[in-house]
Amino acid sequence: MRLVVYLLPRVLAALVTLFGVSVLVFLSLRLLPGGYADILLGPFVTAEARAIIAQRYGLDQPLVLQYLRWVWAMLGGDFGISMVTQRPVIDELLRRAPVTLQLALIALGVALAVGYPLGVLSGTRAAKTRKGRDFGRVIGAMGASVPDFVLGSVLIFVFSVWSLWFRVGGYVPFSTDPVGNLRTMLLPGFTLSVFGVALILRTTRDAVLRVMTEGHITAAVARGDPPRVIIRRHILRNAAIPVVTVVATYFGFLLGGAVIVEVLFSVPGVGLYIFNGLLNRDYAIVQAGVLLAAVVFISINMLADVLYALIDPRVGATR
């Protein structure tokens, strides 16, 4: 009951958000310079051809009706046809989704494994260390400041000169060749993770600092509990709550838009597909891709809200 009361307005809000996102994406394609017929048929187009296209795609009908038809088609799994390949966009997107998912999981794994412990360490030591010597701030500032495409370019340069074990491009699925897959996926995954390390480190550090000002920590210190016990029993769980939110946002961002790293490392994921769609003026791809990215993002954040309520018994308890 507590969960339902807490989650119901959130689900409703997410649905409203989803509706708004779909309207924006729909309108943006209708606003394209030149209109859909010109894009399909090129500049030398007769009025009849334009009319035929308009009729076939329902462009002569009221916008509201067009929108409803569009949503209805998507609910039936029809996200449009790629103009270049003449294949359903959704098939191509789903085929590429596992690649992006793997990339996101590598990045998230590294970011959590490095960022969370360092954040706890930096937070619990922050009160003792002098400000300028706090390694958490240094790593946090550096990681959040080097853009992924700068880091990626430098890595590509380094590994093109000393071709150690890694490879740029030449993706193979994990199921056919696990080692070859990792050779191509670890570098982009690591590149993506650096921002996440900084993000999680900083969030964890702030959360730990905030928890440490609370009364039960003072009580534990007064009882003479050793620091290790205080950290494990009293700090870790409390500090995890804001981290869950940030991790969800980060993961949603990774799944939806690792565009630049995928382009840089030629990883055939969703981001590269949408980007190529844009370059080819294949707008059905852009439309479907952007919409799905937003849907994934909203869903992940919904999941985070559920997780949040499960971790923190206070959530929704007082009303």
Add this chain to the structure above:
Amino acid sequence: MSGFSKAAGRLLRADALTLFGLITLVTLLFLGIFGPWLPLGDPSRIAAGPRLGAPSAQFLFGTDELGRDFMPRVVQGIRSTFLLSAIAVTITAVIGSLLGMAAGYLGRFADQAIARGADILFAFPALVAGLLVAAVMGPGQGSAITVISIATLPLFIRVVRSVTLGIAGRGFVTAAEVAGASTLRIMLVHLLPNVMGAVMVQLTYALSIGMIIESALSFLGLGVQPPDASLGSLLRQGSSYLTIAPWMVLSSGAVLSLAIMSVNLVGDAVRDALEPLKGRPLT
């Protein structure tokens, strides 16, 4: 006012890292603003040196594929990266503050509508939104500014809204209402000074996000177009010659990272000064 002077005091007692950020930021801003009038060389003069020449005493950052001196081009890039992001973020901060105050103060329907609007914008990953905007508006500075605004507007709305919620019920606001002040007056005269601190903190974060987005878009070829240069478009240019002339990518990448880092460090210091978090030792 004492809160502010205390905050300023804390800011002045900055540590080495903050000082480093501050000095870097001031230097880069100076180069960016006065670059065109400094004797650095002509960024657009073709064949000023050898093609793809390595860094030397004459050409600190080497030369590009047209033999242009790369250093003044980087300075030009600093200018447009800072300028574009600053313009976008400032516009966004004004709009976001007004919307956030309206949501927090008016409540009810306005609050719901504005909060949902922020959620909708927030649901688009910045670069994916960038692809859509580039499709609609065409690549260029206009779409870069739009994408930065889309990405940072929710940050301002959310923070200003939550701060406003905390002060909307306070005595001085009620007093102003009873005295018959208009809604606009209450927002601008009574609420705005109280949300300014939070806006300043967000402004620095938004600026660094804006610089990342601008350079990322330009790197993809969707932002600043040649012959103009931003740090991102210089990286794009350099990445074609990464293996034979790495100094282009390395110099513009290093300057871009330094620029973003200096904004972040100064932002951290501003935040620590305005809302200090004190930890306690565990022994």
